[in-house]
Amino acid sequence: MRIADLLARGRTYSFEFFPPKTDEAQAQLATTISELAPLKPSFFSVTYGALGSTRTRTRDVVVQLARSGGIPPMAHLTCVGHLRSEIDLLLGEYKAAGVENILALGGDVPADPSQLGPSDFTHALDLVEHLRENFDVSIGVAAHPELHPRSPSRESDRTHLAAKLRRADFAMTQFFFEVQHYTRLVDELAALGVHKPVVPGVMPVTNKGQIVKMAQMSGAAIPGWLSDRLAKFDDPADIRRVGVEVATKLSSELLAAGAPGLHFYTLNRSTATREIYSNLGLDRG
Numbered sequence: 001m002r003i004a005d006l007l008a009r010g011r012t013y014s015f016e017f018f019p020p021k022t023d024e025a026q027a028q029l030a031t032t033i034s035e036l037a038p039l040k041p042s043f044f045s046v047t048y049g050a051l052g053s054t055r056t057r058t059r060d061v062v063v064q065l066a067r068s069g070g071i072p073p074m075a076h077l078t079c080v081g082h083l084r085s086e087i088d089l090l091l092g093e094y095k096a097a098g099v100e101n102i103l104a105l106g107g108d109v110p111a112d113p114s115q116l117g118p119s120d121f122t123h124a125l126d127l128v129e130h131l132r133e134n135f136d137v138s139i140g141v142a143a144h145p146e147l148h149p150r151s152p153s154r155e156s157d158r159t160h161l162a163a164k165l166r167r168a169d170f171a172m173t174q175f176f177f178e179v180q181h182y183t184r185l186v187d188e189l190a191a192l193g194v195h196k197p198v199v200p201g202v203m204p205v206t207n208k209g210q211i212v213k214m215a216q217m218s219g220a221a222i223p224g225w226l227s228d229r230l231a232k233f234d235d236p237a238d239i240r241r242v243g244v245e246v247a248t249k250l251s252s253e254l255l256a257a258g259a260p261g262l263h264f265y266t267l268n269r270s271t272a273t274r275e276i277y278s279n280l281g282l283d284r285g
């Protein structure tokens with residue numbers, strides 16, 4: 001199933017995983033997938049690292065999901081450190097396995113950039129163009145409601161986003177905690193004549209230290225009201241309870257604002273996502 005077609009039919013609900021590095025993490029992911037599949041999401045997505053071993057791990061998870069014939073997968077794919085020939089080889093493997101959805105990304109440079117090979121593509125748009133011209137896949141791109149950390153201005157961020165979204169089928173956002181970041185992004189794209197679906201990404205906070213680090217990397221702000229609430233707790237169960245409550249409220253505001261779907265960052269765990277799903281009544285069909 002192509003995500004472009006799923007979005008044309010109605011709202012999509014999707015769950016994101018990262019490829020496991022160890023046998024234990026592999027078993028954890030298998031459990032998470034088996035716990036989330038009964039919620040009948042529209043698709044699963046699997047993140048991608050630019051370095052050799054992470055590339056093959058992503059491919060293996062995506063191919064396995066596609067071959068299982070259950071929930072369709074979307075493979076993340078990045079520009080950094082990739083030659084055209086490497087992208088084409090991977091896309092050939094995806095085609096053979098029946099993978100029809102790619103999230104085309106600029107990619108984050110790893111901590112040690114010397115490990116990266118040469119790149120034929122600079123920006124995500126270059127990869128989108130290459131996929132569009134050579135492969136029959138549904139293409140998503142990344143959007144950053146609070147601006148990409150490297151964007152010199154709001155105008156520049158939105159202009160480049162609009163250019164890649166004109167060629168792609170849909171966008172998927174970085175996480176954020178206040179609905180107005182999303183509605184402003186959608187309005188700014190509309191003002192540039194771009195009306196393609198923008199699916200918001202929702203991250204339930206389950207760990208204080210982790211969310212601070214991830215927000216710093218991605219350009220998302222943790223609002224004062226949220227840090228104040230989290231500061232009152234240390235017990236992981238309390239943190240998760242607050243995280244689920246905040247994510248439930250945000251998800252419901254996003255749906256009320258007309259979002260074409262919700263994409264949950266699961267961090268390979270199912271509990272918080274299942275609780276939000278249940279709070280929203282989505283588990284009842």
Ligand code: FAD
Pocket residue numbers: 046047048049050076077078103104105106107108122123124125141142143144148149150151152156157158160161164172173174175201
């Ligand atoms: P781009 O669209 O290339 O944009 C990056 C910056 O360049 C922006 O500031 C943009 O405004 C600017 N820019 C774009 N075009 C031009 C131009 N022609 N001239 C000048 N400036 C330009 N990273 C991973 O490594 N693996 C993943 O699996 C992954 N999954 C993600 C999933 C989602 C939903 C999101 C939102 C992000 C994900 N990321 C992932 C992170 C992403 O790779 C980084 O944010 C990366 O730094 C930028 O990616 P991009 O696709 O937005 O790049």
